[in-house]
Amino acid sequence: MSNKLTIGMFGFGVVGQGLYDIIKTKNLNLEIKKFVIKNADKKRTLPADLFSTDAETILADPEINTVVELIDDAEAAYKLTVRALKSGKNVVSANKKMIASHLEELVDIQHEYGTSLLYEGAVCGSIPIIRNLEEYYDNELLHSVSGIFNGSSNYILSKVFNENQQYADALKKAQELGFAETDPTLDVGGYDPKFKVCIVASHAYGIYVKPNDVFNIGIDKLGQQDIRFAKEKNLKIKLIPTAKEIDGNKVVLYVLPRLVGKESMLYNVENENNGVLVKAAFADEQFFYGKGAGGHPTGSAVLSDIAALRYGYRYEYKKHLESSALNYSQDYLLKVYLRYTDDQLIEKLNFSEITERYYAADFKYVIGSINLQQIAAHKADLDQEGNFIAEIA
Amino acid sequence: MSNKLTIGMFGFGVVGQGLYDIIKTKNLNLEIKKFVIKNADKKRTLPADLFSTDAETILADPEINTVVELIDDAEAAYKLTVRALKSGKNVVSANKKMIASHLEELVDIQHEYGTSLLYEGAVCGSIPIIRNLEEYYDNELLHSVSGIFNGSSNYILSKVFNENQQYADALKKAQELGFAETDPTLDVGGYDPKFKVCIVASHAYGIYVKPNDVFNIGIDKLGQQDIRFAKEKNLKIKLIPTAKEIDGNKVVLYVLPRLVGKESMLYNVENENNGVLVKAAFADEQFFYGKGAGGHPTGSAVLSDIAALRYGYRYEYKKHLESSALNYSQDYLLKVYLRYTDDQLIEKLNFSEITERYYAADFKYVIGSINLQQIAAHKADLDQEGNFIAEIA
Known part of the structure; x- marks a missing residue:
């Protein structure tokens, strides 16, 4: 019943070897x-004799019907x-x-040429989130998909929070x-989880958003004051990409550190593990957890895709066909914690509301509501040493 | 591209209405x-005019190509x-x-008649575990599948543990x-999770085991001493069905309360929620979490099955075709906590090893290793008031 696959593989790094x-x-x-x-x-x-440096030995070989691409260079891969x-x-x-x-x-190319491109291993390693969005939530109204999509920054946050290690170590x-x-x-700047949330958004909401159009900020400016602030409130800081439907016709995407409490399933996702939270209208809150990185976990996702190709599997992108009414937006009010150095930054940022202010000689912060557009417009300022912003759930 | 479904539905209870x-x-x-x-x-x-009490209005109607069965009575449903x-x-x-x-x-009937029977809603409500075992872990060696499969007993355990409620309340x-x-x-006797773990085992390991051949014991004999014992050690007690491969050629299935520590993803599954832990050779530890009961969550799983039927989806039971080497077994050594009243029970049970013994006027327990066969042979004794057994992870 299955088709025999003859595979050409680009790359033989940690994932390729695991595979x-x-x-x-x-x-x-x-x-x-x-x-x-x-x-x-x-x-x-x-x-x-299994190895070659010439791409043509795969691309020009008519016997090879399946290409597995596991190289670093995104442009060459494209x-x-x-x-x-x-x-x-x-x-x-x-x-x-x-x-x-x-x-x-x-x-478009898949449709035009009748070929199939699968990429479960690209998002959250071993967690089968793309497959579930495609096959299982295809008729579900999804309120949001968010989570811990980057094992490396989560590993750092775990060490810093739970073992008092220095960020650099x-x-x-x-x-x-x-x-x-x-x-x-x-990783730590939030670009990797941004790529992943863009892919997730296409399967969850049927929209194609370029990573360059999505705001991301990471954990590289995290300081001891932020950690102390979080710990005093029994919170942890996690780096969270979010895709969220608002107002019934818009989808917002962003990547921000978030202060997370014990009641969240994400609170207990530690080290290199990933977790994906799906909030659905009928299925309610669903959570997927697993290893987000490493040769074997990612290899297992790639293998699952290869195995599915034997049965002619392809993503249907069903939500895209139905979702002409959804538009990408950055017009969304967020509640944030912001540690800052220069008072002028607060003025510039144009908070909708500031509910808490704290001043000390070496530590100033505000808590308040601010539009994502404002945050995105001032990324360069927020990225300065001395500032750290995190969403409050 | 999809086939039009004309549906006859048996039952219009909480799941039917949700659907x-x-x-x-x-x-x-x-x-x-x-x-x-x-x-x-x-x-x-x-x-x-949408309703009838006569099954023939569905079964004898050639226009109806899809039956959705949501009734309580298992024999009638069969x-x-x-x-x-x-x-x-x-x-x-x-x-x-x-x-x-x-x-x-x-x-066998599905194969012979070329029809499809889907039942995601039968196992862990909204959690897509059957679909993932079928489609995603179909080439994975699974070490074990276990978890919290019964929302009702988990709800009771949450109330008893976290809010000091009485069991009966x-x-x-x-x-x-x-x-x-x-x-x-x-629920509380562990039969419902046993049905579910038997279904899971068929998709995870390709073996068909009758529920009557699987040992189950529940939480209905849980006492204040057990709760105190667990809390002193920062553990919780959860009711856990387990399917586990051992020795490369056997699968054990059982349902037992388990003492669970903070490091387990199951520790934080509270109230009516379910969680499924999949331990896989390459994907490593995976965890699925979601609502295990209720009209909408279960309805969403049933809907996902209905929607899949539009595209001719059927379970392939792939693992069964490959797994002739796997046999069901109860020959498996477990580490357990046993509170007991009558000292003769300990003699009867034939522990392989007892590592801890505790005596007090109103509370006696042992901790030790015991073969599952021994436990199963003495279910009637263990089910007596005054005894409570739980696996130690």
């Missing part, structure tokens, strides 16, 4: 014919994904930046463990 | 043509499900007892809220 480890224990009616890698000189654990899809090959990718940046075009440890991207700004 | 509420807000290419109900005299919120499947109608059911008791036969409240079955033994 190969999984596949070799199975009888899956599939064969990996070729790996294309960047560095020919690196020692490999598999026979040399080019080879487009080429593969247009030449009748299905593609599995875990490259969130590539997918988020080009999603609308990639959906925790970041270094995350990098050593392989959780963090080569450029840590992608 | 109707959901469907009427959607444009789903489906029509509910007839409800068959037991009591003709009850006042209904919909036009009278008969009409078989009849519908054999006459070319697909069936959606939320009747865990019916499915668990007849699963192997129902799978909490049970009464659960019944008033509609979480508990008419016969509370099904």
Whole structure:
């Protein structure tokens, strides 16, 4: 009943190797014919004739019907994904930046060429959130999808909060463990979770929003005062991307640190784990939890996509067909905590309401309501050392 | 692209009504043509000609291609499900007892007649665990699937643990809220979660085990001493069904109260919520959380099944085809806490090892290792007032 897959794989890093480890224990009616890698000189654990540095050995091989793309470089990944899809090959990718940046075009190409692009591994590692949004919540009105989408920054926050480690030490440890991207700004600056929430939004709400149009700010300016503030109130700080329907016709997307209390399922998501909260009109609150990073967890998601391709599986993007009424918006009032240095920042930000103000020699903060548009317009200021902003749930 | 569904629905209780509420807000290419109900005299919120007390108005109507079965009576549900499947109608059911008791036969009928039986709503309400086991973990080696599968007993445990309520009061409240079955033994005695874990086991491991062959004991003998014991150790007691692979060729199934610590995702599952823990070889630990009971949550799962039938969806029972090597077993060593009254019980139970013993005038317990076979052989003794057994994680 299943179609035999002949696979060409780009990349043989931690995910690729994890995947190969999984596949070799199975009888899956599939064969990996070729790996294309960047560095020919690196020692490999598999026979040399499986490897090539020439993309054409995969892209021009008519026998290869499935491309698995696991490389870092989003632009290179984009080019080879487009080429593969247009030449009748299905593609599995875990490259969130590539997918988020080009999603609308990639959906069009799938329709035009009748090929399938699957990318469960691109969002929250092992958690099957895309598949569930596609298949299970396809008729649900979703109030919001949010959560902990970035294992590396969550690992740092756990170490800083629970073990009183210094931010810089925790970041270094995350990098050593392989959780963090080569450029840590992608993680701790909230870019990686932004790519993921853009992908999620397309399956949850049927809208395609470019990552550049979405506000993100991260945890890299987190200070000891913020941690003390949170702990005194029995809260933790987590980095949370949010996709949320408002007013029945708009969807807001943003990435912000958030002060989270014990009553939230996200409070207990620690270290490199991810958690996705889905609030649905009828199913009510649902939560998915699992490893967000690492070769085997991400490899298992990629394998699940590969296995599904044997049965001709493709995303239907059903919500997009129904959702012409939904528009992306940044016009949304948020309650925030803001630690700041320069009083002028508060004036500039044009809070709708300030409900608390605190002054001390070395620590000033306000709590109040502010429009997301205001926050987005002043990202450069908020990103300055001495300022830290977090949403209050 | 989707097939028009003409639906006959058996039952119009809390789930049926919830479902109707959901469907009427959607444009789903489906029509509910007839409800068959037991009591003709009850006042209904919909036009009278939609209702009948005669099952034939659905089963003998060739226009009806989809049967949604939401009645309490498992034997009646079984008969009409078989009849519908054999006459070319697909069936959606939320009747865990019916499915668990007849699963192997129902799978055979589906294959023979080319019809589809879906039952996501039968297991953990809104949580899409069956779909994920079928579609997402189909190539994963699963170490175990366990969790909180019964909203009613979990509600009682939450009230007893967190609000110091009396067991009897909490049970009464659960019944008033509609979480508990008419016969509370099904919930608090661990039968309802047993039905569910049997269904889960078929999708996780491909084995069909009759509920009667699976050991269950519940929380109805829980006493103040047990609660104090747990609280002193910062543990909670939860009622946990477990399906677990052991020794690479056996699967054990059982339902037992368990002492659960803060490090477990199940620790924070409170009230009528459910949580499913999946431990997988490559994906690692995954957790699904959501409402386990109630008209809308369960209705949303049933709707998801109905919607999937429009696209010809059916469970493939893939693991069953691969799993001839797995056998059901009760030969498994458990670590347990046992409060007891009669010293002879301890002798009878034939512990493999006792590591702790405590005696007081009104409270005696042992902690030790014991084979599940021993526990199952002495269920009648363990069910006596004055005894309470719980697994230690």
